[in-house]
Amino acid sequence: MLDALKQISEYGLVGELLLLGDFLVRLTLVIWVLSQKRRSPESRIGWILLLLGLPFVGTVVFLLVGETRLGRIRIERHRRIREALDRPEIHADGDTEARAHGELDRSSSHLARLAEQISGGAPVRGNAIELFGDTSEVIQRMEMDIDAAKIHCHLLFYIWLDDTAGTRIGDALIRAVSRGVTCRVLVDAVGSKLFLKSTLCERMKKAGVQVKPALPANAIRAIFARIDLRNHRKIAVIDHGLAWTGSQNLAEADFALKPKFAPWVDCVVRVVGPVAKELHILFAEGWFLDAGESLVDELLQPVKTQESGVVAQVVASGPNFRNHAATQLIQSCIHEADEELVLTTPYFVPDSATIVNLATAARRGIKVTIVLPRRNDSRLVGLASRSNYAPLLEAGVRILEFEGGLLHAKTITVDRRVALVTSCNLDRRSFELNFEAGVLVFDRDFAANLRFLQQSYFDRSVLVDPSAWSERSTRTRLLENAAGLLSPLL
Incomplete structure (x- = not known):
């Protein structure tokens, strides 16, 4: 670092002005980091060390990824969609049959109230929930659910590969579209960048499946928004009342991107009942942010509670939710x-x-x-x-x-x-x-x-x-x- 500073100083006044400018920029950024209310102490220390320890490089890195910036258009869309979704008839607990606040013990009630404050979804009863720990079984059952769809299939995934698993789900959506089912797919622009360029994606689009990238990332967008903010959710909603979520991406367990670490071992739930509606709300929010299309009217449809169903609650987080x-x-x-x-x-x-x-x-x-x-x-x-x-x-x-x-x-x-x-x-x-x-x-x-x-x-x-x-x-x-x-x- 000292050698770099000596080389700059050899350029006389120009070098000194560059040094002064860099110092003032870094000082301004350090003050900015210290003044932010929502940044953790560890994060403050890390960024200050980077800014002070690496001239120029630290400044560039901070400007690219130091701030949680969603971008002006996305922030405005988020404000509008949250206003549209903040209605009792939209959420599952708006149905009196689904409300479950009084069915929890004291300890669980505390946890449920916090979760509701975090992401807005209340605990609701009447959910039939199945647990899956096998990738192949998840793909098989999800394919069957899509083949049985009559109204819509809405899928949101961080990673979608055009391997056997990804192709099976893609082909199932193509079959669904041919039956008149509306199919919308939202995939993370970075996590699914190979899929977005694949022949599978092209086939799906040509068949009528609507495919959109979430949080597009490029050099120009990096100026206005932080490009490493990613949509890491894995959600599939079918006919409004059935949903999948968990850790599994749409990929085989051998995960072609990093095969030497395979198999990927995941855990997923299949939900029938009011919680599926809450997951549908998350898809609708993401779809509006990146596709600009409102699905609020579809969310007005009621979802039946399941007899002997359990109490469950959707928990969502992200840079557009309450911090931490x-x-x-x-x-x-x-x-x-x-x-x-x-x-x-x-x-x-x-x-x-x-x-x-x-x-x-x-x-x-x-x-x-x-x-x-x-x-x-x-x-x-x-x-x-x-x-x-x-x-x-x-x-x-x-x-x-x-x-x-x-x-x-x-x-x-x-x-x-x-x-x-x-x-x-x-x-x-x-x-x-x-x-x-x-x-x-x-x-x-x-x-x-x-x-x-x-x-x-x-x-x-x-x-x-x-x-x-x-x-x-x-x-x-x-x-x-x-x-x-x-x-x-x-």
């Missing part, structure tokens, strides 16, 4: 645990408050278990994840590393009575930047089923031994801790 929404939900799950808490996630780079809360839960006698992949598809994230192990192991948290592929399931069970299946990772990107969605289920039978699936992950994992962990090499510690310093920026 996902973090607050995760921490509330931790606080509500009395006996056992199990979390599974592929990426574990949370904020310091979440680490402290997990450690505190273990110290107060809660059996806390976290399951992560032993081999992560991102080496940097894998190292950063391991930098968080020490304080958790010292507190008594059990950490298991999954050896059966890349564990991609994002799940939580609380005391085997409350369950969360989501697209949200336990990392800063999912907490603060990505659009995410999940379903919170208040039912002991469903929670027991999810806990059984989590146990199957345990059986294919190795337990991290605290004693052995404390004896790892100095080089390994340095790499992990260096990656950990970058956590606020990952």
Whole structure:
């Protein structure tokens, strides 16, 4: 860095003006970072170190990805669609038969109220929910649901590949369109960039399937909006009352983009009932933001409650929702645990408050278990994840590393009575930047089923031994801790 500054100074007045300009810009950005109310202390420190430590480079990086900017048009569209959706007759709990506030125990009620404050969706009863942990079975059942569709098929996915799984769903949509079913597809512009250029996508469009990219990214857009804000949701809504969501993208388990980490191991739920309507609202919001078409009229259709159905609630987060929404939900799950808490996630780079809360839960006698992949598809994230192990192991948290592929399931069970299946990772990107969605289920039978699936992950994992962990090499510690310093920026 000093050599670079010396070279600039050799240009005399021009060099000095460049140095002065760079200093003033960085000073302004540092003041801006310090003045922001919604930025975490760790994020402030990370950005200030980058701005002060890397002249020019730090400034460019901050201007590109340092601010959560959705763009003027998208912000205005979001305001308009939220106003249109903020009507009792739109939401599932507007139907008195679906309301479930009085059916929850005190602990679950606290969690449900927080979730409602975060994303606006209330807990609703009468939902038939199935749990899936097998990629092939999910694709088969989803294809069958699309083949049975009579009104519409609305799909929103972060990654859609033109492999066997993606082609099966694409062909099912083509068949649906030929029957007169309206089919709309929204895919993330970055996660599904190969699909958007594929022959499969072209065939779908020619057949009449409406395909739109979510959050388009290019150099020009980077000037006006942050291009690394991604739509990470995985949602399929069929005929308004049936929906799928969870961690699985539209791709085979061998995941052609990164085959050496395969198989991808996911967890998905299929919902029939009022919660499907809440997931439909999320699709409608995303469709309006990126396609400009309002689906509000379709959302006015009532959805039947299912006899003997369970109480469940959609939880959404994103840069257009209340700040730290996902973090607050995760921490509330931790606080509500009395006996056992199990979390599974592929990426574990949370904020310091979440680490402290997990450690505190273990110290107060809660059996806390976290399951992560032993081999992560991102080496940097894998190292950063391991930098968080020490304080958790010292507190008594059990950490298991999954050896059966890349564990991609994002799940939580609380005391085997409350369950969360989501697209949200336990990392800063999912907490603060990505659009995410999940379903919170208040039912002991469903929670027991999810806990059984989590146990199957345990059986294919190795337990991290605290004693052995404390004896790892100095080089390994340095790499992990260096990656950990970058956590606020990952």
